[in-house]
Amino acid sequence: MLLPVKWLRDYVDIDASTKEISEKITDTGSHVESIEDRSVGLSNVVVGKILKIENHPNADKLVICTIDTGDEELTIVTGAKNVFEGAIVPVAKVGAKLAKGMEIKDSELRGVASHGMLCSLGELGLDSSVIAKEYRNGIYIFPEGTEIGQDAIKALDLDSEIIEFEITPNRPDCLSIIGMARETAATFDIKLKEPEIKFQEEDTNIKEVFNDVKIETSNCRRFYSKAIRNVKIEESPLWMQNYLMAAGVRPTNNIVDITNFVMLEYGQPLHAYDLDKIETKEILVRMAKEGEELLTLDNQKRKLKNTDIVISDGKEAIGLAGVMGGFDTEVTENTVNVLLEGANFDQDLIRDTARRLQLRSEASAKFEKGIDPNIAKIGVDRAAQLIKDFEAGEVLSGCIDAYEDRAEEKVIKLRPEKVNKLIGFEISPQEMVDLLERLEIKSKIEGDHIVSIVPTFRLDLSIEEDLIEEIARIYGYHNIEPKPLEGTVTVGGRSALRNLEIRIKESLFTLGFNELITFSFVGDSNFDKLNLKKDNKLRDAVRIINPLGDEFSVMRTTLISNLLENLSYNEHRDNNNVAAFEFGNTFKPENGDLPSEEKKLSLGFYDIGDFYYLKEAVREIFWKIGIKDLEFKRANVEFLHPGRSAEVYYNGVSYGVFGEVHPNVLKNFDMKKRAFVGELLVERLLDFAIPNYIYKELPKYPATKRDLAFILDEDVDSYSIEKIVKKNAKDLLEKYEVFDVYTGEGIDDGMKSLAFSVIFRANDRTLKDEEVNEIIEKIIEDITKDLSGKLRE
Known part of the structure; x- marks a missing residue:
């Protein structure tokens, strides 16, 4: 500001x-x-008056001006088109310095000597955005009555x-x-001097020229209005134009300038309607109809939604509330009667409307942050006073004030002992009252409390701690003496879930994985790319009210799409042997105000292994948690290959899926290489996590290894064999590993060859071949009987 x-x-x-x-x-x-x-860099510029203008004898586009500068008359040649005899203008004398380092010297233009230069506001350093339209491309003309010979820098308040x-x-x-x-x-600690708002009203009442204001929506809290007749549209006084330009607002005419002046002065946006253009002589504040169109002041037709607040005449919309007025009721140089509006609208809706229509204005910027509805009357009355002072119109008596839900002052009780405890030093209750009174917060001591009445313009004050902060800052934070911190010392530490994450990360790092961090916001297209069915629960996502775009419109329910986007990104840049994982929250909607969150782990790769490599990585993760007895079942997940995917179980509960990415999903992510991914619900495993590992001495006795291969139906999964091996080997089993799956020549259609190795070891003795052979025979027998397997010789 x-x-x-x-x-x-x-x-x-x-x-x-x-x-x-x-x-x-x-x-x-x-x-x-x-x-x-x-004023830095500006000098020797005065206010002058053009006494005479003559045509240049040698140039059609130049004129010769005789200028009275108070102490002398100067001859200046100019090409400005807006000069006229009697115009009061800024004159840069010889030796003057202007913006951008310009220095004025005696010169000769087409044979005529010129002793200075007439200045535009741009040449005096003002930005074009605050220069009135009529002066943007020409010399600035001071209002009539401006004193000749005075310093133009001071006259324009550029020295302020x-x-x-x-x-x-x-x-x-x-x-x-x-x-x-x-x-x-x-x-x-001095008294504020607010303007005293007093003005003479006409005998005619507003009700004689305007019927009523009705509010149809709760999103408009107040609509206060007064009527002005016999308006004279002209330039504002120089002092007001200077104030507006200094505050970054372009002067237009006296009525518009007054509304802008009051908006800057009090923070209350005002709007002026041409009263004669409101045919029904009434105002209805309502929500827009879906698809309704409004021609705004910038001569642009806007298509509205039913979440926009509009000002209507009871029939058609004539203004976009809190954002911009309508073109059809604009105040012009032909306006005779004016209706002044000071209103209060829902800040969230104003923000949404302005952003959607890309129509940010000074008014919307103020409304969207919140405004005290009690200032509406002050703002309109102040504007009426200025109109009367400028003799720019006659203020009719009375007003129309639609205001039911009135803003009331809040009462807050303050405990002095709590104030001193929080700010860390002692001040008396009376000092606290004095500090609050300086902020116009009426306060008094009542027993052990201070009772404060918070004015309605302080929207930010609602609890005791707010007042404590006000006391501390007005006292001055720099005046508070630093003291050592007091309190009990607690030992910090990581949460159990965080410790579990670190253990899993260390394991994945050793397997060649890199960590990812991706956005929690995704788009509906991510679900489509994963081939999720319409009724898939993962599509039930939390939707963002004000998304940055369609690709960030919902909160993720799975990490897989982010992982595949990353793998695809790396493949397109010719990165080989890529493996990555991410710990991240997923979100799902709940009946309450906030969605529920669950931390998941995704992991995936291409070029570094197959399904079984991923399976071993999953085993390693669970081993790090402290879980060894896993069960694997064939998975039925849309984004995974139906024959090369699995669901991992522990104690009969599913804790995730993994497998090869479905070919159609690979196409959706524009990937050519086979990729393998998984997603685990690690947060749910926290209850099973061991606090630390128990290390044992290395085995003293040798291991015995056997390799077996069976012809099996292609639908038989390897975990079925693993269960049989575990059942027969019991404590002697050290490791089971599938090392080959083959289909093709020599194998019947619908069948596969699955080869695996089994390692046996006893902790207290060397195993004998007879003991191992007996276990192997039982394994072969059970696989043959239960799985219809045939041992390959």
Whole structure:
């Protein structure tokens, strides 16, 4: 926010430099971004009056002006088209310095001597965005009555510095000159001088020219209006134009300038309607109809949604509430009668409308942060006063004020002992009251408490701690003496889940995996790319109200799509042997306000192994947790190959799936290489995790290894064989591993050859061949009988 210091001093009698003001107000919590002195580099520019204009004898596009500068007359040649005899203009004398390092010297233009230059506002350093349209491409013309010969820099207030503040979102009351003046007054402990709003009204009542205002939606809290007749549309006084330009607003005409001035002054956006163009002579505030169109002030047709608030005449929309007025009721140079509006709208809807239509305005920027509805009347009455002071119109008596849900002052009880405990030093209850009173928070001591009445413009104050913060910052954080921290010391540590993550990560790092961190936001297209059916529970996702785009519109329910996006990204950049994993939260909607979260682990690779390599990685993860007795069943998951995927169980409960990615899914992710992925519900395994490992001495006795191969139906999974091996080998089994699966020549259709190795070892003796052979014979017998397997010789 831009705060012209000259404007600030209108409300605060303060004997301090701009730098001192900035330093002091920073000490009480307001963040100063910069201080701008617009007069730096400008000199020797005065206010002059054009006495005579003659045509240039040697150039059709140039004229010769005789200028009265108060102490002398100058001859200046110019090509400006908007000059005229009697115009009061800024004159740069010889030796003057202007913006961008320009220096004025005596010159001769097509044979005629020129002793200076007439200036535009741009040449005096003003940005084009704050220059009135009629002066953007020409010489600036001062209003009639401007004193001749005075310093033009002072006449334009360019010698008045501007402080730029960063206003935090919780302090919308500071988005106004009065708001920052109130902060300044509190900082320096001086009284704020608000404008005294008094003006003479006409005998004619507003009800005689305007019928009524009705509010149909709860999203409009207040609509206050007054009527002005016999309006004279002309330029604003120079002082008001200077204030507006210094605050970053372009002057337009007196009526529009007054509404903008009050918006900057009090933070209350106002709007002026051409009253004669409101045919029904009534206002209806309602929600827009879906697809309804409105021509806004910028002459653009806007298509509205039913979440937009509109101002209508009872028939058609004539304004987009809180954002921009309608073109058809715009105040123009032909306007005679005006209706002034000061209203209060739902801040969230205003923000959504402005963002959707890409129609950010000064008004929407203020409404979307929250405004006290009680300021609406003050703003309109202040505008009416200025119109009367400028003799720009006649203010009719009375008003129309639609205001049912009135904002009331909040009462907060404050405990002085808690104040001193939190801020860390002792001040008396009376000092606390005095500090709060400086912020216009009426307070008094009642027994052991301080009772404070919070004004309605302080939307950010609602609890005791808020007032404690106000006391501390106005007292000055820099005045608080530092003290050692007090309190019990606790030993920090990682959570059990975090420790489990670290153990699993270490294991995956040793297997050649790299860690990923991806966004929690995805799009519906991710579910389509995974070939998920319409009724798949993973499609039941939490939707973002204000997404950055379609690809970030929902919160992820699985990590697999993020993992495959990453694998695809690496494949397209010719990276080989890629393996990656991610620990991340997934989300699903709940009946309450917040979605439920669950931490999952995804892992995947290409080029470094097959299904069984991934299976062993899964085993390793569970081993790190402390779980060895796993069960594997064929998985039925849309994004995995139906014959090369598995679901992992422990104690009869599923804890994840893994396998080769379905070919169709690979195409969806534009991958050509075979990829293998898995997703595990590691958070649910926390209850089974061992706190640490128990190490045993290396075995003393040798192991015995046997390799077997069977012809089996292709639907028989390897885990069925593993269960038979475990049942017969019992404690003597050290390792079971599948090392080959073959189909093709020599193997009947629908059958496969599965080869595996079995390692036996006893802890207390050397195993004999007879003992091992007996176990092998039982394994062969059970596989033959239970799985219809045939041993390959």
